[in-house]
Amino acid sequence: MPTKLVDVEVATTSRRNVPTVVLAATGPALGPGGDxxxxxxxxxxxxxxxxxxDTEVWTLGVGTGSLxxxxxxxAALARALSGDDAPRTADVLLTPDFDAEKVRAFVxxxxxxxxxxxxxxxxxxxxVGSLRLVAGDPGxxxxxxxxxxxxxxLATATSLARDLANAPSNVKDxxxxxxxxxxxxxxxxxxxxVVRDEKWLQQQGFGGVLAVGGGSARPxxxxxxxxxxxxxxxxVFIGKGITFDTGGISVKPADGMHLMRTDMAGGGAVISALMAVARRQLPIKVTGLVPCAENHISGSAxxxxxxxxHYGGATTEVQNTDAEGRMVxxxxxxxxxxxxxxxxVVDVATLTGAMKVSLGLRTGAVFTTSDELAAxxxxxxxxxxxxxxxxxxxxxxxxxxxxxxxxxxxCPPGPGGIAAALFLQKFAGDVPWVHLDIAGPARSEKVYDEVVAGATGFSARTLIELAESFSRK
Structure with a gap:
């Protein structure tokens, strides 16, 4: 960890004895090298x-040219150039209309x-270990x-978030x-x-984290x-760090429980976003907080x-131990x-199954009182x-x-995702706040676009881009 990704460079010359990739738009309309x-x-x-x-030439469909x-x-090219006869590298001949946005999407x-x-x-x-994007115009x-x-x-941050969420929970406590x-x-x-342990959490009054983690032998x-x-x-980015979730005494059904190793996907996104923000040396201050606990069943649950x-003195009546994310x-x-x-303050969490029903498995939910922040x-x-x-x-x-x-x-009565957000809002005080529920898109059961089965790393890139947009203010 972290997983090694395909390297990409941009140049104006192609190489000899290297597989060549010709781009084809819908039609088809072939780009350079396709005559x-x-x-x-x-x-x-x-x-x-x-x-x-009988050639080392590939064509790659780029559809209508949308991002x-x-x-x-x-993504399709990376998957195609794999297997026993995978080349070490390949040249991709860009079409003249390639700009920065298209390069970002392709890479x-x-x-x-x-x-x-x-x-x-x-x-x-x-x-394939690397790709060279060959641009026709040196300018x-x-x-x-x-x-x-x-x-x-951005891809490196997404990959790290995937790695952290995919790690099995017998290792990932x-x-x-x-x-x-x-x-x-x-x-x-x-x-x-800075990593704080259960003694510090007790001294500081982190009752929510201690309650959720109290049923596990791993504090x-x-x-x-x-x-x-x-x-x-x-x-301040805050990510839910539940390293495994049985549901506690309000135990989950057995079907699908194995997927709960990814219940800290929000925390993984925050960790990877902070790494990327620091590596890119953005002119902004960002703090990442990840409360980590296992939600288990035992006599101390x-x-x-x-x-x-909770920290600061506010109290919560527990109604369902499977609603542990909002507690931490x-x-x-x-x-x-x-x-x-x-x-x-931006919090991000695989929080409610309600959002999977409302928005499906590829779209995250945004809750905030600010039109500007939502946009x-x-x-x-x-x-x-x-x-x-x-x-x-x-x-x-x-x-x-x-x-x-x-x-x-x-767990206030009413629509589940909205009720959870209203509960969290009580702890934001007067500070501008956004709640991101990623219960749907944090995991995938199949391959699509750049996503593979398992943890997706969803929201890490958005957090990085959000930090960059604020750094320009």
Whole structure:
């Protein structure tokens, strides 16, 4: 860890004795290098790969030329150039209309399309190690190179988020996740990591984290990553770090429980985003918080009906121990608001099955009271190939958050995703806040675009792009 990705460079000359990739748009319309090719087998559909007989020439469909088509094409190429006869490298002959945005999309797809995570004694399948994007106009080489480097940085963050979420939970307990994040941070100039244990959590009053982690023999941890690149804005990203979720006493059904190793996908996205922000030396201050715990069943597990006191003193009436994510996020949010003086708090979590029903498995949910912040997240996601949809914080359900025996109800009645967001909103205070529910797109059961089966790394790129957009203010 982290998984090695396909390297990409931009140049103005192609190489001898290297496989060549000719781009084909819908039609088909062949790009440079395609004059002598037989187009009878080609449609130009995005992701279509054809190796021409007795040659080292491939055609790659780029569809209508949308950014999504270029991501799909890049990913398809990485998958096609794999197997026993995979070349070490290949040249991709760019069409004259290639600009920075198209390069970013193509490189993102190419870098991530060949991603593979498998714990095995066998060697992994061979795959292409590098690609050279050959631009016809030397004047654009510097611009396209810059775009390719940014795309590769985004892909590296996505890959790390996938690695962390895919890691099996017999290895990935709270201590392992925190220690791994700290070790990775030590290698990045300007990024510092502090890991707090259960004793510190007890002293500081992190009742939510301690309650959720109380049923496990492997105690909770709290990760704080800090990067200060200057600038006026201080962003705090908070990621749910539940390294395995049985549901606790409100136990989950057996079907699908094995997927709960990815229930810390939000925390993985925050960790990888902080790495990328620091590596790119963005002129902004960003703090990443990841409350880590295992939600298990035992005699020391927390119960429905318990009243838990969070960091800062607010209390929550527990109604369902499987709604553990909001319990640990509440502590981290209260800590951020009270101690870090943030200009914006963004929490990200695989929080509610309700959002999988509402938005499906490829779109994340955005909750905030700010039209401007909602637009910023949606636009940031659009630029990096992640889809978001704003959900309402319905005023008629606000009163339902109040509890008769505590300050708040953990699971207020009403629409599940909205009710969870309304609960979290209580811990944001007066600080601008965005809640991102990634329960749907954090995992995939099949391959599509640049996504492979397993953890997707969804939201890491959006967090990085959001930080960059704030750094320009």
């Amino acid at each position: 002598d090719l037989d187009a009878s087998e080609i449609t130009g559909k995005a992701g279509e790969t054809v190796r021409h007989r 999504g088509d270029y991501r799909t094409a890049g 993102l797809g190419a870098a991530l399309g060949g991603y593979r995570f498998k714990v095995t004694a066998e060697d992994g399948p061979k795959r 654009f080489e510097e611009v396209l190179t810059s775009a390719a480097l940014k795309a590769h940085a 709270p201590r392992w996740l925190a220690t791994t994040a700290a070790k990775l941070a030590d290698k990045v100039p300007g990024l510092t990591a 909770p941890r709290f990760i704080e990553l800090t990067y200060d690149g200057g600038g006026a804005e201080h962003l 927390y119960r429905p009906g318990d009243v838990v006191r 996020l509440a502590d981290a949010m209260a800590y951020a608001v009270r101690t870090l003086s943030p200009d914006l 910023s997240v949606v636009e940031a996601g659009s630029r990096v190939g992640e889809k978001w949809w704003r959900m309402p914080l319905l005023e008629e359900h606000v009163e339902a958050v109040a509890s008769e025996i505590a300050d708040y109800k953990q």
